Amino acid sequence: MNKIQILLTGGAGYIGSHTIIELINKGYDVISADNYSNSTPKTYERIQKITGQSVKHFGVDLCDLFLTKQLFEENPGIKGIIHFAALKSVPESVAQPLHYYFNNINSLLNILECVKVYSIPNFIFSSSCSVYGNVRLLPVNEDTPLGITESPYAYSKLIGEKIIQDFARINPATKAISLRYFNPVGAHISGFNGELPNLPPTNLVPVITQTAIGKRKEMSVFGNDMATRDGSCIRDYIHVSDIAEAHVNALKYLLEETQNSNYSLFNLGSGNGVTVLEAIRAFELISKQKLNYKIVPRRPGDVEAIYSDSRKANTLLHWKPKHDINSMMETAWNWEKNLALD
Numbered sequence: 001m002n003k004i005q006i007l008l009t010g011g012a013g014y015i016g017s018h019t020i021i022e023l024i025n026k027g028y029d030v031i032s033a034d035n036y037s038n039s040t041p042k043t044y045e046r047i048q049k050i051t052g053q054s055v056k057h058f059g060v061d062l063c064d065l066f067l068t069k070q071l072f073e074e075n076p077g078i079k080g081i082i083h084f085a086a087l088k089s090v091p092e093s094v095a096q097p098l099h100y101y102f103n104n105i106n107s108l109l110n111i112l113e114c115v116k117v118y119s120i121p122n123f124i125f126s127s128s129c130s131v132y133g134n135v136r137l138l139p140v141n142e143d144t145p146l147g148i149t150e151s152p153y154a155y156s157k158l159i160g161e162k163i164i165q166d167f168a169r170i171n172p173a174t175k176a177i178s179l180r181y182f183n184p185v186g187a188h189i190s191g192f193n194g195e196l197p198n199l200p201p202t203n204l205v206p207v208i209t210q211t212a213i214g215k216r217k218e219m220s221v222f223g224n225d226m227a228t229r230d231g232s233c234i235r236d237y238i239h240v241s242d243i244a245e246a247h248v249n250a251l252k253y254l255l256e257e258t259q260n261s262n263y264s265l266f267n268l269g270s271g272n273g274v275t276v277l278e279a280i281r282a283f284e285l286i287s288k289q290k291l292n293y294k295i296v297p298r299r300p301g302d303v304e305a306i307y308s309d310s311r312k313a314n315t316l317l318h319w320k321p322k323h324d325i326n327s328m329m330e331t332a333w334n335w336e337k338n339l340a341l342d
């Protein structure tokens with residue numbers, strides 16, 4: 001039987017590469033397009049080491065419509081697209097808003113133009129919990145009214161969702177899904193794939209592991225005066241392989257299930273709120289070492305607490321996350337230790 005061919009944009013990145021692994025394991029034929037602005041083609045070697053399969057890949061900037069169309073001309077069998085490609089740093093987006101809007105919106109518009117021209121029936125978009133902004137009622141579900149969007153990055157995701165929704169309305173032959181990820185962390189269970197951005201990371205878990213390995217002298221905990229159980233911020237950390245698996249399920253949902261509408265939206269979180277200090281304690285327990293951290297004032301723009309109600313994805317996508325915070329920390333730590341041996 002012919003395998004179903006899926007194009008992943010941003011497939012060399014953190015979540016894209018873990019999703020490639022899950023798709024290959026489930027028997028899909030995967031191709032990847034990336035401009036390596038926040039990754040390198042070396043990712044495909046790591047995927048091959050884990051899956052035993054090579055990935056057909058293209059170095060393409062999706063902001064270039066001509067090159068993007070060429071990709072579809074050369075690969076006429078694409079049956080679905082998972083669009084991961086985007087710039088994703090919140091502070092960088094505040095410093096360079098035009099760069100973020102240009103990249104994240106143009107790449108999406110170009111891909112959707114190809115969806116239309118080449119009649120691609122299935123489309124999945126990486127959105128973010130950051131579209132909720134500062135919300136009062138927790139947990140947040142897909143019907144929670146959105147607060148104020150805090151950054152150009154978050155706004156680029158909100159605009160992206162709206163563009164896809166409008167596109168789907170007049171293109172009934174394409175079914176589309178937006179997935180709002182909460183805080184993806186951790187690494188592949190093999191220890192051979194994980195987060196490896198081109199710039200120093202600012203997210204909590206890579207900051208923790210880099211501090212523990214000695215790449216950073218100490219780390220900061222941004223605030224302990226929040227209205228939470230220990231004063232530090234609450235987030236919904238979710239293992240990257242669970243996120244990857246949700247994409248496989250979302251694809252299956254598009255391919256097999258009959259939906260009322262050709263556009264849907266799902267939260268992807270664990271449903272558990274974990275404080276920064278609890279996350280650090282979980283890391284200290286699994287790594288059996290004390291982390292050098294200090295409490296500093298709140299980070300501007302941080303919401304105090306947010307976590308997901310993911311029952312819609314649990315029910316309709318038949319998706320249940322498998323990893324808890326200990327497993328997230330353990331796999332992230334194994335990846336950091338393996339990087340040190342590289």
Ligand code: NAD
Nearest residue numbers: 010013014015034035036037038039062084085086126128
């Ligand atoms: P990542 O930076 O590791 O991966 C994104 C990939 O897209 C990179 O390999 C980058 O080189 C590529 N890319 C960017 N612009 C491109 C362009 N114009 N043309 C071709 N390739 C391009 O990020 P990630 O963590 O894997 O995130 C994947 C997606 O999920 C992004 O859309 C991100 O906004 C979204 N997301 C991430 C998180 C998170 O915390 N990691 C949370 C919510 C949503």
Ligand code: WQD
Nearest residue numbers: 090128130183202203204207220221222233235276299302
């Ligand atoms: C988590 C918690 C920090 C670093 C961002 C985006 C969101 C999504 C996920 C893309 C916060 C605290 C962090 C540090 C700390 N990405 N922290 N010391 O801000 O929840 O979400 O990434 O879509 O859109 O906004 O993630 O990992 O930066 O922070 O104390 O050195 O850890 O204050 O409470 P965040 P994060």
